[in-house]
Amino acid sequence: MRNYKIPTLTIAGSDSSGGAGVQADLKTFSAIGTYGMSVITAITAQNTMGVFDVEELSRNIIKEQMKAVFEDIMPKAVKIGMVSSPEIILEIVDNLKKYKPETIVVDPVMISKSGYSLLRPEAKENLIKYLIPIAYLITPNVPEAEEITGMKIETVEDMKKAGKKILDLGPKYVLVKGGHLDGDAVDVLMGEDIFEVFTSERLDRKNTHGTGCTLSSAITSHIALGYDVVEAVRRSKEYITEAIRHSFDIGHGVGPVNHFYKFEGIE
Numbered sequence: 001m002r003n004y005k006i007p008t009l010t011i012a013g014s015d016s017s018g019g020a021g022v023q024a025d026l027k028t029f030s031a032i033g034t035y036g037m038s039v040i041t042a043i044t045a046q047n048t049m050g051v052f053d054v055e056e057l058s059r060n061i062i063k064e065q066m067k068a069v070f071e072d073i074m075p076k077a078v079k080i081g082m083v084s085s086p087e088i089i090l091e092i093v094d095n096l097k098k099y100k101p102e103t104i105v106v107d108p109v110m111i112s113k114s115g116y117s118l119l120r121p122e123a124k125e126n127l128i129k130y131l132i133p134i135a136y137l138i139t140p141n142v143p144e145a146e147e148i149t150g151m152k153i154e155t156v157e158d159m160k161k162a163g164k165k166i167l168d169l170g171p172k173y174v175l176v177k178g179g180h181l182d183g184d185a186v187d188v189l190m191g192e193d194i195f196e197v198f199t200s201e202r203l204d205r206k207n208t209h210g211t212g213c214t215l216s217s218a219i220t221s222h223i224a225l226g227y228d229v230v231e232a233v234r235r236s237k238e239y240i241t242e243a244i245r246h247s248f249d250i251g252h253g254v255g256p257v258n259h260f261y262k263f264e265g266i267e
């Protein structure tokens with residue numbers, strides 16, 4: 001049911017230019033048809049040309065945001081994006097264990113498209129040890145899957161091997177995204193009972209700011225709407241492909257994907 005009333009939550013960083021992070025997540029939730037809420041973990045000074053500065057929020061205000069949301073509106077599904085420090089990860093994991101949302105989708109954000117590190121190197125251990133094991137689904141891109149597994153990934157076969165290793169860390173499902181390889185854009189979904197490959201043509205577009213955030217929020221929304229993981233990923237892959245196809249020039253660098261191209265009255 002797409003009545004914009006089913007609550008979804010993003011726990012992520014703010015992108016001041018609106019193309020990635022919390023802003024992309026909320027746009028995606030709205031466009032797909034869920035009620036979006038946010039817990040902000042960090043503020044980035046960012047635009048289409050890059051990330052210029054980051055300020056992490058305190059553990060306390062992250063805890064208080066989670067308390068405010070969960071004690072009032074239980075999200076049907078939660079997406080986790082940028083969680084930059086070991087302490088922030090511990091705080092979020094503690095609270096997720098306390099409030100127990102049904103579904104947690106983890107996008108293990110590490111480095112922005114422009115090359116800025118959004119995860120402190122010392123936070124990787126907690127990400128792997130505490131956050132990944134409680135995920136229903138984790139959605140690494142190729143460099144993230146390489147960081148998590150220590151493997152080099154050059155082919156779809158390598159993506160499958162990395163996916164297996166990531167499943168051993170404890171999440172129920174993993175979607176390894178092939179946006180960074182050459183050729184078709186191939187994503188591999190794996191779990192104990194599932195193996196699916198999603199392939200789309202590679203679109204020759206420069207405006208791909210926020211593709212990863214958008215895909216993981218789209219999956220989160222579709223799961224909240226009641227689709228199973230395979231159907232949620234299938235629909236979300238279609239969503240991101242069309243959002244990239246209709247991406248547009250705004251700003252001076254890598255522009256955003258388009259969430260609203262099919263809405264009535266849009267030219």
Ligand SMILES: Nc1ncnc2c1ncn2[C@@H]1O[C@H](COP(=O)(O)OP(=O)(O)OP(=O)(O)O)[C@@H](O)[C@H]1O
Binds near residue numbers: 240
């Ligand atoms: N040029 C493209 N054409 C079509 N699909 C693409 C293209 N680039 C990426 N994708 C798809 O977009 C989705 C996001 O993948 P990608 O690997 O770019 O994520 P990401 O690197 O996490 O994004 P971000 O840089 O925003 O963090 C995947 O489904 C991927 O296959």
Ligand SMILES: Cc1ncc(CO)c(N)n1
Binds near residue numbers: 012015112
């Ligand atoms: C805040 C934020 N989260 C995630 C990304 C994705 O790389 C980004 N560029 N900015």
